[in-house]
Amino acid sequence: MAMTAQLKLDDKEYSLPVIVGTEGEKALDTRKLRADTGYIAYDQGYGNTGSCESAITYLDGENGILRHRGYPIEQLAQHSNFVETAYLVIYGELPTVEQRKVFSGRLRQHAAIEPQMQAIFQGYPKDAPPMAMLSSIVASLAAHYPQLATNDFEKDLANFDLAAAMAISKIRTIGAMLYRYQNGLPYVPPKDIPFCDNLLHMMFSELYQDYVVAPEVTRALNTLLLLHADHEQNCSTSTVRMVGSSAANLFTSLSAGICALSGPLHGGANTAVMHMLQSIHDEHDDGTRFIAAAKSGSKSSRLMGFGHAVYKNFDPRAKIIGQACDDVLTKLGINDPLLAIAKNLEQAALKDDYFLSRKLYPNVDFYSGIIMRALGIPVNMFTIIFAIGRAPGWIANWREVAANPKGRIYRPRQVYAGPVKRDYRPIAQRG
Numbered sequence: 001m002a003m004t005a006q007l008k009l010d011d012k013e014y015s016l017p018v019i020v021g022t023e024g025e026k027a028l029d030t031r032k033l034r035a036d037t038g039y040i041a042y043d044q045g046y047g048n049t050g051s052c053e054s055a056i057t058y059l060d061g062e063n064g065i066l067r068h069r070g071y072p073i074e075q076l077a078q079h080s081n082f083v084e085t086a087y088l089v090i091y092g093e094l095p096t097v098e099q100r101k102v103f104s105g106r107l108r109q110h111a112a113i114e115p116q117m118q119a120i121f122q123g124y125p126k127d128a129p130p131m132a133m134l135s136s137i138v139a140s141l142a143a144h145y146p147q148l149a150t151n152d153f154e155k156d157l158a159n160f161d162l163a164a165a166m167a168i169s170k171i172r173t174i175g176a177m178l179y180r181y182q183n184g185l186p187y188v189p190p191k192d193i194p195f196c197d198n199l200l201h202m203m204f205s206e207l208y209q210d211y212v213v214a215p216e217v218t219r220a221l222n223t224l225l226l227l228h229a230d231h232e233q234n235c236s237t238s239t240v241r242m243v244g245s246s247a248a249n250l251f252t253s254l255s256a257g258i259c260a261l262s263g264p265l266h267g268g269a270n271t272a273v274m275h276m277l278q279s280i281h282d283e284h285d286d287g288t289r290f291i292a293a294a295k296s297g298s299k300s301s302r303l304m305g306f307g308h309a310v311y312k313n314f315d316p317r318a319k320i321i322g323q324a325c326d327d328v329l330t331k332l333g334i335n336d337p338l339l340a341i342a343k344n345l346e347q348a349a350l351k352d353d354y355f356l357s358r359k360l361y362p363n364v365d366f367y368s369g370i371i372m373r374a375l376g377i378p379v380n381m382f383t384i385i386f387a388i389g390r391a392p393g394w395i396a397n398w399r400e401v402a403a404n405p406k407g408r409i410y411r412p413r414q415v416y417a418g419p420v421k422r423d424y425r426p427i428a429q430r431g
């Protein structure tokens, strides 16, 4: 017997169907609420509202659980790598040897950025915000590959495999090119080498003759990108679904996701964490003064990298990144004072009732910046790295929207809070 919820409104009783997910999550199906009752549900920021049924990622914020297509993030971080996890997130299964060979081959085949697209970079100031450049240059992929970006779901899905591989590979290359452009270095073309090695090669090979990537560096970058691959209906992923629901092509929808990710409350937090740690270090604070300020509740003095809209327990990714941080700094023989400050902040906050009572724990951004700094990645590139990692999740969600035969354009309602009806007055009568 299907579950229902009873709603009593204006002396009438309504029965709302209940949807139960494969992990036992329950939702009130309010799709007919307005038609049946004249009421809408109100949920500012959609924190209690499901916009879709999705089979990609399961997240249990209370218990700190994160799984991609059923596989726990801890197992993927230990046994998989970014390219394999990207395939899993997009196609729903871990690839066979042949599938992985084809997917990896496409990523390598489409890694380069054609000269006509390279010319776009010259139109930007050298100090332009990297995420602003990334979003606009990714949007231009639709102009350069119109056959993959027809804004017709059926045609775009028919070319999805190629468009998806191109998007993942070229977002990575554009990211590397941004670094070189902003540092006055020439574009380094990709080599026929693994995904993460290629990113580091295209960013840093000028600095090191025959740049050889240390295996622990590649491993750390793989883990970092893998941990960012998807994260349920976060702000940027919901943006990609929203834009994709209008039948906008994959590249255009990804560009919108990049714009959403650029905000400091979302993907920009890893950058904000490093600025926070650096300022604590420069003020010769061990974090004590900063923690006191962070408890003031003002948005401007928040403990960046702490708290999460969904996790009210440890972000499982933060635990994995924290461990990877220790490993890679030890292996590289790096003694970063910011790591010590981060650990002080974490230990102090996890004993402080202000944070515990609000269930504020370290999130994915708290330690990720320290790893990226150890790999030589500058702070203004941190959110670019996040975007490179998140591309598979955005792509998988766009595909769910495009392939949904019952899908419809996203069009939330509102509660109007403006002036009631009033008549126009000529300017002479406005005082």
Ligand code: SDX
Residues within 6 Å of the ligand: 230, 231, 233, 234, 235, 264, 265, 266, 267, 269, 294, 295, 297, 298, 301, 302, 303, 304, 305, 306, 307, 308, 309, 310, 358, 360, 363, 364, 365
């Ligand atoms: C990401 O959604 C995703 O999945 C995102 C992400 C992904 O992979 O896509 O996980 C990536 O965006 C991680 C989050 C990165 N952002 C930060 O680290 C920025 C710092 N964190 C906060 O701004 C905040 O915690 C949010 C935005 C992440 C979540 O905000 P919520 O859940 O809406 O919490 P809130 O703003 O309603 O605050 C609740 C209370 C408030 O205090 P009171 O009004 O109850 O007194 O907690 C306080 C807030 O002042 N609070 C903090 C705090 N975060 C919340 N106080 C100090 N430091 C903080 N970081």
